[in-house]
Each structure stands twice: as structure tokens, then as C-alpha cells.
Amino acid sequence: MPDLLDTLRTAWRLYSHPRVLVMLFLGFSAGLPYLLVFSTLSAWLADADVDRAAIGYFSWVGIMFSIKVFWAPVVDRLKLPLLGRALGQRRSWLLLAQIGIGLSLAAMALVEPVGHLERFAQLALLVAFCSATQDICIDAYRIDSADDSFQGAMAATYILGYRVAMLVAGAGAFYIASYDSWNGAYHVMAWLMAVGIVTTLIIREPDTPPRQSFGRHPAQWLETALIAPFRDFFGRYGALALGLLALVAIYRISDITMGVMANPFYLDIGYTKNEIATVAKFFGFFMTILGSAVGGLAVLRWGLGRSMLMGAVGVALTNVLFAVMATYSPVTPLPVTEVPVEQVRWLALAWLAAVISADNLFGGFANVALIAFMSSLTNRNFSATQFALFSSLMTLPGKFIGGFSGEVVKAAGYPTFFNYAALLGVPAILLTLWWMRRGRTRVAAAGNRD
Numbered sequence: 001m002p003d004l005l006d007t008l009r010t011a012w013r014l015y016s017h018p019r020v021l022v023m024l025f026l027g028f029s030a031g032l033p034y035l036l037v038f039s040t041l042s043a044w045l046a047d048a049d050v051d052r053a054a055i056g057y058f059s060w061v062g063i064m065f066s067i068k069v070f071w072a073p074v075v076d077r078l079k080l081p082l083l084g085r086a087l088g089q090r091r092s093w094l095l096l097a098q099i100g101i102g103l104s105l106a107a108m109a110l111v112e113p114v115g116h117l118e119r120f121a122q123l124a125l126l127v128a129f130c131s132a133t134q135d136i137c138i139d140a141y142r143i144d145s146a147d148d149s150f151q152g153a154m155a156a157t158y159i160l161g162y163r164v165a166m167l168v169a170g171a172g173a174f175y176i177a178s179y180d181s182w183n184g185a186y187h188v189m190a191w192l193m194a195v196g197i198v199t200t201l202i203i204r205e206p207d208t209p210p211r212q213s214f215g216r217h218p219a220q221w222l223e224t225a226l227i228a229p230f231r232d233f234f235g236r237y238g239a240l241a242l243g244l245l246a247l248v249a250i251y252r253i254s255d256i257t258m259g260v261m262a263n264p265f266y267l268d269i270g271y272t273k274n275e276i277a278t279v280a281k282f283f284g285f286f287m288t289i290l291g292s293a294v295g296g297l298a299v300l301r302w303g304l305g306r307s308m309l310m311g312a313v314g315v316a317l318t319n320v321l322f323a324v325m326a327t328y329s330p331v332t333p334l335p336v337t338e339v340p341v342e343q344v345r346w347l348a349l350a351w352l353a354a355v356i357s358a359d360n361l362f363g364g365f366a367n368v369a370l371i372a373f374m375s376s377l378t379n380r381n382f383s384a385t386q387f388a389l390f391s392s393l394m395t396l397p398g399k400f401i402g403g404f405s406g407e408v409v410k411a412a413g414y415p416t417f418f419n420y421a422a423l424l425g426v427p428a429i430l431l432t433l434w435w436m437r438r439g440r441t442r443v444a445a446a447g448n449r450d
Contacts, residue, residue: 011297014153019146022203023154026138027161029196033101033131034162035169036189037061037124043174044182048113058121064128065135066396072136072388073229088205090144094137095200100130102193109186134196139391140384143375144206152299152307155371156292159364163285168192229382229389236379244377247431248390249397251308251370254425255315255363256398258322258418261405265414269326271352279353287357291364298365299372305436308373311366312432316425318359323418325355370394 014020035041038061045055075093083092104127113120142154169189176185234241298307374390401424408417 010301014150014297014300015157015293017150017153019150020153020157022199023142023158024161025195025199026141027158028165029098029193029199030131030135030138030158031162031165032169032189032192033105033127035166036105036173036186037128037131040169040173041124044177045113047182050113050117054117058124061124061128064125064132066392068132068136069385069388069392071133072385075133075136076140076229076382076384090137090141091200091203091205094134094141095197097130097134097137098193098196098200101127101134102190102197104130105186105190105193109183109190135391136384136388139387141206143378143383143387144380149300151375152368152372153296155368156296159292159367160289163288167285229385232379232382233377233386243431243434245393247428247435248370248374249393250431251312251428252366252394253398253401254319254421254428255366256395257401257405257424258319258421261409261417265322265326266352268414275349275352279349279356283353283357284360287360288364291361292368295365295368299369304369304373304376305432307369308366309429309432309436311362311369312425312428314362315366316422316429318355318362319418319422319425321355321358323415323422325351326414326418
């Protein structure tokens with residue numbers, strides 16, 4: 001009992017810290033525009049009877065989130081003339097990005113897709129660009145504003161705010177559109193960006209060392225913006241650098257690969273859309289938040305090494321649970337005699353809830369651990385550029401391999417696919433063990449982030 005009380009007191013002190021609480025609102029600001037240029041936007045286009053091929057092309061808007069590393073050096077180094085003096089480097093860029101998102105969403109609300117599809121696409125692209133820029137700024141602010149012991153908790157509260165915003169931009173936008181219109185829904189979403197704007201105006205600029213600004217000569221710009229951040233990283237970690245980048249790149253491959261085929265799997269084995277929506281939304285949302293909170297506390301209490309190892313193992317094992325679930329359909333009797341069909345259905349739903357709960361719990365836990373790990377590798381002198389590199393790298397391999405998921409299912413079936421996805425988690429476990437046993441001490445010694 002004393003240990004439990006001590007843990008609860010530690011958790012309260014950690015999550016009530018002002019720097020940690022701020023990330024809740026910045027996470028909301030980051031999560032709000034994401035669905036508005038993805039699935040929610042697709043629903044609006046489909047409702048307007050836009051050609052399905054054109055709707056597919058709109059998914060390319062998401063490329064902005066994967067290539068943000070290319071303009072991250074500008075955000076890291078270029079000082080805005082007026083806002084920069086008034087708010088500081090991080091807050092000025094953050095406010096500019098948030099205003100850009102709000103105005104772009106408001107402009108989308110004034111345009112009908114049919115007959116103005118090109119302009120509509122341009123506005124969606126502008127929302128995605130400003131949103132990716134906001135992500136760069138928030139990541140840099142989080143890294144600059146607190147030491148490593150707070151990074152796990154700050155990542156957890158960020159994810160909570162992000163998930164709440166996705167509910168608002170998803171279910172909330174659908175609800176508004178059903179009673180008003182999609183234009184009205186996007187108007188409301190534009191106004192909700194005020195949450196981020198007000199937060200940016202209230203928070204304090206992080207205390208960071210003076211940054212070398214761009215030189216006037218192109219060679220000086222290239223050196224300051226592009227070469228220096230990468231030379232710093234490889235200079236600090238030497239031979240370990242490639243191993244660390246490999247760990248960032250493969251840590252979430254198992255999770256991302258499985259996620260590509262999750263919804264088709266639920267439908268193919270007999271669950272209804274209502275059952276999937278109810279179970280996945282309720283258990284998925286709250287278990288992700290719980291996993292994120294536990295992950296933030298684990299990083300503080302157990303350290304990065306054990307937290308990352310637990311996350312990697314947990315994600316791989318949950319894929320095995322999906323493989324077990326794939327061996328039967330919820331609409332057919334379980335391998336138990338004389339069980340009523342209604343009871344079979346309830347057992348199947350309970351099994352779905354249990355597997356989704358485990359998947360989201362360890363997914364949230366592992367994501368927080370990875371964000372904290374990437375933050376620990378980042379030098380505050382180049383925080384925006386280096387973290388943008390890490391965040392782009394952590395999803396690209398998983399997205400690429402996940403593209404072949406359908407072929408694996410078609411050729412071998414779901415049980416084999418989920419076991420295959422679980423095996424993809426083994427390299428992440430091995431690299432985490434390598435870092436814990438051989439690289440962690442040297443990384444800590446080299447990781448002077450100031």
C-alpha cells in the first residue's frame with residue numbers, strides 16, 4: 001500500500017507539472033487538422049459525389065507529414081522578423097503555423113468541392129503543410145522546455161490531447177455535418193484552432209542556448225541549416241549512430257504493419273461495422289490513453305531501456321493474440337460444445353475487446369517510450385531538424401512494408417499474416433537489448449543535448 005501511494009503521488013507530481021499540462025493543449029492543436037485532411041475530408045468528398053479516383057489522389061496530401069524534415073532546418077534557424085522578436089523562435093513559428101491552419105480550414109469551409117476541386121485540393125495541401133510545420137514546432141518546444149525525465153510524461157499528455165482532437169475532428173465533424181453541413185463542420189474546426197493559438201500566447205519561450213542564424217552566403221546557409229544538425233548527431237554518437245537510427249526506424253514496424261489490415265480483418269471474420277466502431281472507439285481510445293500514461297510514468301520510474309523493451313515485446317505479443325483470434329470467426333461456434341449462439345457472440349465481442357485493449361495499451365506505451373527515446377538523442381541546438389528526421393524515419397519503413405500486407409493475407413491468410421507481423425517486432429527487441437547492454441552508457445555520455 002505505501003508503494004502504491006508513493007506511485008500515485010509521483011504520478012500526480014509528474015502529470016500536474018505545468019510543462020506537462022501544456023502538452024495536452026498543444027496535442028489537441030496538433031491532432032485537430034490531421035483527420036480534416038484525411039478520413040474526414042474523404043467523407044466530405046464522397047458525400048459530394050466526387051469521383052472515387054480523385055478522392056484517392058487526395059491521400060497524397062499526407063506526404064507533407066513525411067517530408068517535413070526538408071523545411072525543419074528553416075523552422076529551426078530562420079528568425080521571423082516581427083513575431084520572432086515578440087514571442088521567440090519556437091512560439092513565433094508555432095503561432096504562424098496555427099493561424100495558417102485556422103485560416104486554411106475556414107477557406108475550405110467557403111469552397112464547395114464540386115466545381116472547385118483544384119482550389120479545394122490546394123487548400124487541403126496548405127492545411128497539411130501548416131499542420132506538419134506545427135508538428136515540427138511542438139516537438140522542438142517539448143524537447144527544449146524540459147529535461148529527459150519529463151519527456152515521457154509530456155509525450156503521454158500530448159498523445160491524450162491528440163486523441164481527443166481526433167475524436168472531435170472525426171466523430172464531432174460527422175455529427176455537425178449531419179445536422180448542418182460539411183462547410184459548417186469545417187467552420188467549427190477552424191474556430192477550435194483557437195485552443196492552440198491561446199496556448200501559444202500564454203506559454204513561455206523555452207530557455208535554450210543562442211542559435212547560430214543563417215549566413216548571407218548560400219554555403220553558410222547550407223552549413224548551418226542542413227549539414228550541422230547531421231554532423232552533430234553523427235559526431236556525438238559515432239559508430240553507434242547507424243544502430244540508433246535503425247532502432248528508431250524499425251521500432252514500430254510490427255505495429256504499423258498490423259494496423260494496415262486490422263479493419264479489413266474485423267469485417268472479414270464476421271464483426272459488424274457497429275460492433276467494430278463501438279468496441280474499437282471505446283476500448284481503443286481509453287486503453288491508448290491508459291497505455292500512454294503508464295508509459296510516461298514507466299520512463300520516469302524504470303528508465304528508457306526497460307520501458308522500450310516492455311513496449312517492443314508487448315506490441316509483438318499482441319499481434320500473436322490477433323493470430324489466435326484469426327483462427328475462428330465470431331459468427332461460428334467456438335470450439336466448445338453446446339454453447340448458445342448468443343453466448344458465442346458475446347464471447348466473441350469480449351475477445352475482440354480484450355485483444356483491442358491489449359493492442360492499444362501496449363501501442364500507447366511503446367509510442368511514448370519511443371518519443372522519449374528520440375527526444376533523448378536530440379541536441380537542443382538542432383531540436384527541430386533532428387527530431388523531424390527521427391519522426392519521419394520512425395514511420396516510413398513501416399508504411400512501406402505495410403503496403404504489402406494485403407498480398408501476404410491473400411497468399412497465406414490472416415493467421416500467418418499476424419504471426420509475420422509479430423516476427424517483424426523481433427529486430428526491434430534485439431536492437432533494444434543491444435542498446436541496453438552495449439550502447440546506453442555510451443549514448444548517455446555522448447548525449448550532451450545542450
